[in-house]
Amino acid sequence: MHEQGISTGLGRIKLRHLQCLVAIAAHRHMGQAAEALGISQPAVSKTLAELEDVVQAQLVIRSKRGVWLTEKGQVLLRYAGSSLRTLREGLDHISSTVRDEVAVIAIGTLPTVAPTIGPMAASVFKRSWPSVRLSVHTGVNAGLLALLRRGELDLVLGRVAEPSEMLGLSYEHLYEEPVVMVARPGHPLAGAPRVEPAEVAACGMVLPLPGTAIRRTIDSYLVRHGVGLGRAAIETLSDAFARAYVAHTDAVWMIALGVVEHDLRAGSLVQLACDTSNTSASVGLTLRSDSVPSHAVKALIECIRAAAALWRKRAGDAVGDMADEPG
Incomplete structure (x- = not known):
């Protein structure tokens, strides 16, 4: 009886029900x-009521401040968003053979990762x-991971997340990226053979926002060295x-190498001789x-892997060049 009930429920769920839940x-x-x-x-309220009747559970809580999903609503949302995205991928895949509709691949990327392999992979793709x-x-x-779970993104280029944040997701390592300390040419610390973190803090630091993956790495580094933000x-x-x-100041920017790689090569910024070897992530x-990537997404993934391999080599060469520079 239970299996028959589930089958009957599935037959009653319509595409508009899932679209409604995702929109809410x-x-x-x-x-x-x-x-x-x-x-x-x-019409939205009626569609939601129909869906709650089918699954026999309250999915949404309403208040004067807005609406939010219940725990069961959150569970269903993960599968609803994924199902809608997979269906769109299937339609996009066959559309090229039946009509001139343009397929879209939605990519999520961290600001600190965006300048590295993304543009290179996109150009080749x-x-x-x-x-x-x-x-x-x-x-x-x-x-970005929340959007990926809901099916609003096809893939995310970012830093590794905590295991608790990876439910329903799979992660493929591409490269290790360190945090570097950079400043303007002519900065008082630019010519020093060795710079201590406390000296950097005294100049004033520019940092990513709290709560970001890279900021957690930076905070751990500063704590290990007993340095406060100031x-x-x-x-x-x-x-x-x-x-x-x-x-335009003596401030020092702590940021991922990929963000400032071009600036370092062009000489518009210089890397300070501060040991940040334990900040690589x-x-x-x-x-x-649970997704089945379309042929286009698979092709983009291969371009990303190739770009990552090239970036690893370039980043290694850049680190070697900087290490060879006289202090």
């Missing part, structure tokens, strides 16, 4: 969800798949702001465990 979770507001779906708010549109989204690791510290996710700020590719 994304907007946390019934009116905004209705607007996004192009239907009335009563577009030569073979010119009709596929790449939609690149940046954000913090946790937010009142002069600035926290930002904007590389453009950080780059401009250190160019894994950067990799995260996918949904």
Whole structure:
């Protein structure tokens, strides 16, 4: 009887039910969800009630501050978002043979990873798949992984997450990336053969925002060396702001090597001789465990792997060149 009930429930669930749940979770507001779906708010409420009746569980809690999903709603959301995304991937895959519709691959990437292998992989990919549109989204690791679970992203390029954050996801290591300390040319510490973390802190530091994966690495490093942030510290996710700020002050920017690799090669920034060898962290590719990538996504993944291999070599050469420079 139980198996028959499940089968009957599955037969009653419609595509609009899943779309409604995903929209409510994304907007946390019934009116905004209705607007996004192009239907009335009563229609959203009716569709939600139908879905709750099918699964025999409350999925959404409403209040004056908005709506949010119950624990069972969160469980169903993971599968609903994934199912919708997989269906879109299937439609995109066959669309090229039946009509001139453009397929879209949604990529999530950390701001500290975006300048490294992403552009290189995209350039190679577009030569073979010119009709596929790449939609690149940046954000913090946790937010990107949440979008990936909901099926709003196809893959994420980011740092390795805690095991508790990887439920339903699979991670592939691509390369190790260290944090470096950089400053403007002519900085008082630029010519020193060795720089201590306390000296850097005294100049004022520019750091990624708290809660980000790279900031946790930096915080651990500073704690090990007994260094506090100080009142002069600035926290930002904007590389453009950080780059401009250190160019006009004596502040020191602590950031992933890939973000400033071009600046170091061009000479617009210099790396300080401060030992950050214990700050390397894994950067990799995260996918949904239950998804079946389309041919286009598989091709992009291969381009990402090739770009990562090339970046590993370039990063190794850059570190070697900097190590050979006179102090």
